[in-house]
Amino acid sequence: MKPIQYAIIGGTGVYDSGVTSFQETVKTEYGEIEVDITEIEGNSIVFLARHGKEHGTPPHRINYRANLKALQELGVKQIFSTAAVGSLNPDYQTGALVLLSDFLDMTRQRPQTFFEGGSEGVRHVNMDDPYCSNLRKQLLETAKLQDVRFKGGAVYICTEGPRLETEAEIKMMKQWGADVVGMTNVPEVVLAKELGLCYASVGFVVNMATGMESGSIQLDKIDEMVARNKEKVSRLFMDVFSNPLDQQGCKCSDSIVSL
Ligand code: HPA
Numbered sequence: 184m185k186p187i188q189y190a191i192i193g194g195t196g197v198y199d200s201g202v203t204s205f206q207e208t209v210k211t212e213y214g215e216i217e218v219d220i221t222e223i224e225g226n227s228i229v230f231l232a233r234h235g236k237e238h239g240t241p242p243h244r245i246n247y248r249a250n251l252k253a254l255q256e257l258g259v260k261q262i263f264s265t266a267a268v269g270s271l272n273p274d275y276q277t278g279a280l281v282l283l284s285d286f287l288d289m290t291r292q293r294p295q296t297f298f299e300g301g302s303e304g305v306r307h308v309n310m311d312d313p314y315c316s317n318l319r320k321q322l323l324e325t326a327k328l329q330d331v332r333f334k335g336g337a338v339y340i341c342t343e344g345p346r347l348e349t350e351a352e353i354k355m356m357k358q359w360g361a362d363v364v365g366m367t368n369v370p371e372v373v374l375a376k377e378l379g380l381c382y383a384s385v386g387f388v389v390n391m392a393t394g395m396e397s398g399s400i401q402l403d404k405i406d407e408m409v410a411r412n413k414e415k416v417s418r419l420f421m422d423v424f425s426n427p428l429d430q431q432g433c434k435c436s437d438s439i440v441s442l
Pocket residue numbers: 267268269270342347348364365366389390391392393400
């Protein structure tokens with residue numbers, strides 16, 4: 184099979200809408216992953232449903248290493264993901280789209296790395312540009328040509344979940360500089376970089392975080408919020424794939440420091 188340059192992690196918006204895709208099971212040392220592969224406008228694209236096709240895997244049980252390894256084995260070089268998020272920033276209200284620009288990590292019990300020492304020695308990955316700045320630029324420029332409005336760049340804080348945050352935690356996270364909160368971007372973004380892949384993520388604000396509004400968080404609007412945006416964002420991704428920006432100068436494939 185010819186290598187597939189692009190992957191979308193997240194929703195199912197595009198292959199729902201009449202595009203023919205075929206299923207592939209990819210075996211990795213971390214487990215088997217099922218993906219859908221499709222050809223759109225001359226580009227081969229892999230779709231990976233982060234929580235599984237039936238949305239049955241909670242954030243803390245996702246096999247992030249198998250997911251990322253499977254994409255690498257298929258030849259993927261650039262990953263575009265979507266993530267449902269709660270907002271800590273009053274400028275980013277429910278329904279808004281944000282482009283993730285950096286992250287804070289509050290996860291606790293997930294395998295975070297492919298680097299386990301031994302014969303490969305001790306390796307570290309640079310995190311000065313976790314969300315590939317070239318892909319972000321391309322998404323922003325392409326969005327301007329469409330009716331996609333990013334409310335802005337956002338610092339994402341990743342919690343372990345599956346519980347939601349307390350009000351005190353959200354106050355603290357705000358002080359730390361977080362704009363949005365979610366449960367899945369870490370270690371996904373980190374593992375992508377360890378494999379030298381470019382990664383970008385669009386956040387769908389599906390609720391205001393705990394204490395940002397009166398009353399308990401209702402997540403029943405998630406489906407509506409995602410449905411409202413997923414066609415637009417899928418279109419945006421496709422347009423980026425069709426008009427690729429020169430990735431020269433991109434450091435994502437050269438982010439490893441070895442000791
Ligand atoms: N907290 C954590 N993760 C989330 C939220 C939230 O409020 N909304 C969507 N994912």
